[in-house]
Amino acid sequence: MIKNKMDEVLDGQISIFDLVLNEVKEPKKEYAPVVKSHKDKFAEIINLYKPNAARIVKRIYGALLVELEEKTLYFSSDGVKELELKKDIDLLPADEILFVNQDRKLNDMQLKKLKDMHVTEYIKRKGDANIIIQKQDKTIVINPKGWILEYLQKPKYHEDEVYKIEVPKENIDLHILSAETDIDEKKSTIKPSTFAHNIIDFEENELVEIKYKGKRHIGKVVRIYNNGETLNVNWDGKQTAFYYKTVKKLKEIKMKNAI
Incomplete structure (x- = not known):
């Protein structure tokens, strides 16, 4: 008769069948919550309001402005809507304009x-x-x-x-000649009433005297613009613009010589 294996276990011994087997468990995987950056949050806000927003601006300190038809929504740097502001908020130079549907004109x-x-x-x-x-x-x-x-x-x-901004060469010459005239007028002892510089009455094709690079020349007025304050004069194959107060009529020169 075959004895039960359990009966063969001697005193003081432990059967392998009495052992408690501990199951090997895999360590639990801990998943940290995914925290969206403010860029991701702003992207969601921008996509939501983009079709109807006049403009969307990221401010220098991190907030987001969404300007709608009648108001501006203010979102914190965490993407939380905190305020409703007026339309047309003044911007700083370092504010970043992210999206625009309506431009602004200069006055x-x-x-x-x-x-x-x-x-x-x-x-x-x-x-x-x-x-x-x-x-x-x-x-x-x-x-x-x-x-x-x-x-x-x-x-x-x-x-x-x-x-x-292109600055025409004639404007540069104009400023130089205007400065020279101011110096000449300070040194002059002739009474202002002697000349008619305050009266803008030059005409095209009129012969005039001009001063160019320290020398005086006789030329002809070929164009008048800027409400008569700028005269384009041609002389000796050259042509440039002069401030009207730097140009003298020939009759004024004759008057000066007669005094």
Whole structure:
């Protein structure tokens, strides 16, 4: 008779069948929650409002502005909508314009201020109503109210938003001659009533006397523009523009010689 194997276990011994087998368990995988960056959150906001937004702007301090038809939504850097602001929020040069459906035009006051500054180029960003002028150590802004503001921040813009201003050579000559005239007038002892420089009454094809590079010449007026303040004169095969106060009529010269 075959004995049960369990009966063969002697005292003090443990059967392998009595052993408790511990199962080897794989360590649990811990999945950290995926936290979206503000860029990802902003991307969702931009895609949501892009069809109807006038413009979408990322501010220098990280917030996001979504301008709609009648208001501007303000989102924090975490992508949380916090405020509803007015439309047409003033922008800083370092604000980044991400998307634009409606551009902003410059007004006459801004253009006049720009002209008076005699710069060779300026920045007009799409969606921004400011004129931006970049200097080496600062950034100048002409806002729609005509105010001239200075910032130390560098502007953010695209290459196609930089506009060059061509300064005609005749304008350069005009400024030089105007300066020479101011010096001559200070040295002059002739009474102002002797000449009619304050009266803009030159005519085309009229013979006049001009001063060019320190020498005086007789020439002919070939064109008058800028409300009569600029005269284009031809002499000795040359032709350039002069400020009207630097040009003398021949009859005035005769009057001077007669005095």
